[in-house]
Amino acid sequence: MVAAQKINKDLQEERDKVTFVIEEFAKWFYGGPRQLHEKRFLENYILSDPDLQSDVDPSYLSHKEKYEEAIRRVVVILKRIDKLQAEGHKIDNVHKKVLGSMIVSNVFKEGSPLTTHIGMFGQALASLGTPEQQAEWLDRALRCRIWGTYVQTELGHGTFVRGLEVTSTYDPKTKEFVINSPTTTSYKWWPGGLAHTVNHVVVFAQLYSLGKHHGIQPFIVQVRDFETHKPMKGIIIGEIGTKVGFNTVNNGFLAFDNVRIPLKNMLMRNSQVLENGEFIKSQSPVLNYGVMTEVRVDIVNGMAQHLAKAVTIAMRYSTVRRQSPIDPKLPEPKIIEHVTQQMKIFPAIAKVIAIKVAADKLYNLYDEITAEVKSGNLSRLPDLHALSCCLKVVTTNEVAQSVQICRLACGGHGFLNSSGFHDIYGNVVAAQHYEGENTVLLLQTARYLIKAWSQVLQGKKLTPSVEYLSAYKSGQLGKWKGSPNGILTALQAATAGQIALAYKHLEERKKTSSVEVATSQTGIELAKASELHCQVFLLSSLMWSVNRAAKYFSKALGEVFQDILHIYAYDLALRNLGSMLQFVSFSSADLEQLQMDFEASLKKFKNNSIGVVDGFDIPDSVLGSTLGAYDGDVYERLLSAAKKSPLNQEDVNKSFDLYLKPFIKSNL
Numbered sequence: 001m002v003a004a005q006k007i008n009k010d011l012q013e014e015r016d017k018v019t020f021v022i023e024e025f026a027k028w029f030y031g032g033p034r035q036l037h038e039k040r041f042l043e044n045y046i047l048s049d050p051d052l053q054s055d056v057d058p059s060y061l062s063h064k065e066k067y068e069e070a071i072r073r074v075v076v077i078l079k080r081i082d083k084l085q086a087e088g089h090k091i092d093n094v095h096k097k098v099l100g101s102m103i104v105s106n107v108f109k110e111g112s113p114l115t116t117h118i119g120m121f122g123q124a125l126a127s128l129g130t131p132e133q134q135a136e137w138l139d140r141a142l143r144c145r146i147w148g149t150y151v152q153t154e155l156g157h158g159t160f161v162r163g164l165e166v167t168s169t170y171d172p173k174t175k176e177f178v179i180n181s182p183t184t185t186s187y188k189w190w191p192g193g194l195a196h197t198v199n200h201v202v203v204f205a206q207l208y209s210l211g212k213h214h215g216i217q218p219f220i221v222q223v224r225d226f227e228t229h230k231p232m233k234g235i236i237i238g239e240i241g242t243k244v245g246f247n248t249v250n251n252g253f254l255a256f257d258n259v260r261i262p263l264k265n266m267l268m269r270n271s272q273v274l275e276n277g278e279f280i281k282s283q284s285p286v287l288n289y290g291v292m293t294e295v296r297v298d299i300v301n302g303m304a305q306h307l308a309k310a311v312t313i314a315m316r317y318s319t320v321r322r323q324s325p326i327d328p329k330l331p332e333p334k335i336i337e338h339v340t341q342q343m344k345i346f347p348a349i350a351k352v353i354a355i356k357v358a359a360d361k362l363y364n365l366y367d368e369i370t371a372e373v374k375s376g377n378l379s380r381l382p383d384l385h386a387l388s389c390c391l392k393v394v395t396t397n398e399v400a401q402s403v404q405i406c407r408l409a410c411g412g413h414g415f416l417n418s419s420g421f422h423d424i425y426g427n428v429v430a431a432q433h434y435e436g437e438n439t440v441l442l443l444q445t446a447r448y449l450i451k452a453w454s455q456v457l458q459g460k461k462l463t464p465s466v467e468y469l470s471a472y473k474s475g476q477l478g479k480w481k482g483s484p485n486g487i488l489t490a491l492q493a494a495t496a497g498q499i500a501l502a503y504k505h506l507e508e509r510k511k512t513s514s515v516e517v518a519t520s521q522t523g524i525e526l527a528k529a530s531e532l533h534c535q536v537f538l539l540s541s542l543m544w545s546v547n548r549a550a551k552y553f554s555k556a557l558g559e560v561f562q563d564i565l566h567i568y569a570y571d572l573a574l575r576n577l578g579s580m581l582q583f584v585s586f587s588s589a590d591l592e593q594l595q596m597d598f599e600a601s602l603k604k605f606k607n608n609s610i611g612v613v614d615g616f617d618i619p620d621s622v623l624g625s626t627l628g629a630y631d632g633d634v635y636e637r638l639l640s641a642a643k644k645s646p647l648n649q650e651d652v653n654k655s656f657d658l659y660l661k662p663f664i665k666s667n668l
């Protein structure tokens, strides 16, 4: 990987113990040799631009300067992509592959102002626009010649999309829509890039035509002038302020003061308004929610990548760092020798792989079902919605927790910005909030599970992802066996049992309340059931993938996958004992054995742990961490990063003469 680099001796010692070929793992992780090659090529090509080599550490800049530096970097990268294309390199979807991926995650530590342009605006045009509308805007958007964002959430409403207040009223006399923000709570609030970056938006508004209301529909609106970048007439626009993270995403607010747009600017792939004002209904109102589903799928994949960065840092640091003798007769060990350190990091490594595998399966399902939807068959849309919602929730929650654990595993140094954890954490926790609040999305999945349970009670056949509910009903699940397969069936029993209980309580409440009120009252149990269902999906996907790997990969790599599966399954079982104990019979000896098996699995994996994180193939230029660099030169990097602090550029800070000295003198 980095031939000429001088590698830390302890790190090299651990690398020498690895039993499998790291390159084989990396090819698997990125989906094949071609994909790995392309990723490496893009990383080198983009990140080697001299204008990205600046010594500026954006964390020392002011809020305004951070934004300006982010835009400078955006343009450097866009020019680099233009150069790449001019040189004849044909890479499909190259803007998304660069600007919507981990490649630029160290260039935009706190997110990019083009994230929603890349991740949502183009998708909205592609999935909600007609061919004519795509001809007008999509190509320019994909080439970044117009910049846009996805404007849905308002100050007063984010979750309950049907409650949005901005109106779009059709005026048949002029063949225009009039877009208006009637209240303070109707201000659009949050969209990425909205404040000072984009010149177009896809905005969601309540449609009125010929005096009738037709629900939430999407419209394209130009918000800034092409030449001056000043807000267009009737557009009130600005930034919403600093945040926990994402500070260079340029999240904005937007209000409309009777803004007129032509009829052709309603995105009409699904519903339509004719010139005379007549409204043609779409096949289903949820078709307008498609972009949200796509982003939820992307988020799951993104979570695996964020966690891969965090575990790479924690693992390499734990190999280089020595502290606290274990055997008093021996020198201080590498901190990874402490079993509690292994307990923190190895399950997080296993989670990267489980989430990556689940994301791959979800992408496949997304592609299949989107193709069906395009041909008018919506029958499997609920499967995709249910799975994408709970996976978005569980992966963002689990990764947020695991990134924290990795940070803590690095002791005090993990708290430094230069370790990289702060920015990874900021990006991950943002995803717990956006694209559907997590509890709300669990409740969406629960709707699906309750329907599935009702089908079980009627003896109907279920789709594969919930087939285990029928097995539970017919008494086939519930016996404890301590293997990964046994843990899967125990979790399935716990999930099915939890769904059955929630169903029972829901039915009881329905006797005295409406279905909506009864559902709301049963929310705690429903959310729990969804979470468990998602864990079933994650474990079963990992098992499927590991078993398949045995056929296609070397014996050595196949064994590593088995070790990872065991760690993942035991850790999951130990964390979900409470739920399983309610529906599965265990003896205390079973539980003691589970703990022993978990500890043995950590020990077995240890020699390959550094190989797996190296196989995540994250170059230093992407990792951006003093603690996690490939060569393990941690202490020199910490010192050199500290020396770059603006406070260290002078021996005495002016605050001494201004405040401290007068104070000391006055007290003499």
Ligand SMILES: CCCCCCCCCCCCCCCCCC(=O)SCCNC(=O)CCNC(=O)[C@H](O)C(C)(C)COP(=O)(O)OP(=O)(O)OC[C@H]1O[C@@H](n2cnc3c(N)ncnc32)[C@H](O)[C@@H]1OP(=O)(O)O
Binding pocket: 099, 100, 101, 102, 104, 105, 108, 111, 112, 115, 116, 119, 150, 152, 153, 158, 159, 160, 161, 162, 192, 286, 289, 290, 292, 293, 295, 298, 299, 301, 302, 303, 381, 382, 385, 434, 435, 436, 437, 440, 444, 447, 448
């Ligand atoms: C630089 C490094 C990068 C690394 C990579 C990292 C990853 C990158 C990814 C891109 C990053 C992007 C950056 C951030 C962007 C954030 C953007 C946003 O937040 S944008 C804003 C995001 N905002 C949100 O997410 C808002 C969340 N709220 C909502 O989605 C909805 O309002 C609701 C679903 C909660 C309720 O809706 P309501 O209409 O009241 O519905 P009801 O409940 O009454 O259900 C009616 C029926 O509809 C069904 N159904 C529903 N949805 C869907 C669907 N999608 N499909 C299919 N079906 C669906 C439902 O199941 C039900 O069926 P049934 O049971 O009757 O059969």
Ligand SMILES: Cc1cc2nc3c(=O)[nH]c(=O)nc-3n(C[C@H](O)[C@H](O)[C@H](O)COP(=O)(O)OP(=O)(O)OC[C@H]3O[C@@H](n4cnc5c(N)ncnc54)[C@H](O)[C@@H]3O)c2cc1C
Binding pocket: 116, 149, 150, 151, 152, 153, 156, 157, 158, 159, 160, 189, 190, 191, 192, 246, 251, 430, 433, 434, 435, 436, 437, 438, 439, 440, 443, 523
């Ligand atoms: C970093 C970031 C970027 C974003 N980017 C965009 C963007 O580009 N475009 C865009 O349009 N929006 C964007 N958003 C908005 C985001 O999608 C919403 O904030 C999110 O969907 C949550 O909605 P909310 O804020 O209305 O939460 P609320 O619904 O107000 O949630 C508050 C609490 O109420 C609870 N709650 C609400 N409804 C229910 C219910 N039915 N049952 C049980 N509990 C409930 C929730 O669980 C939560 O605990 C972004 C947000 C963030 C943080």
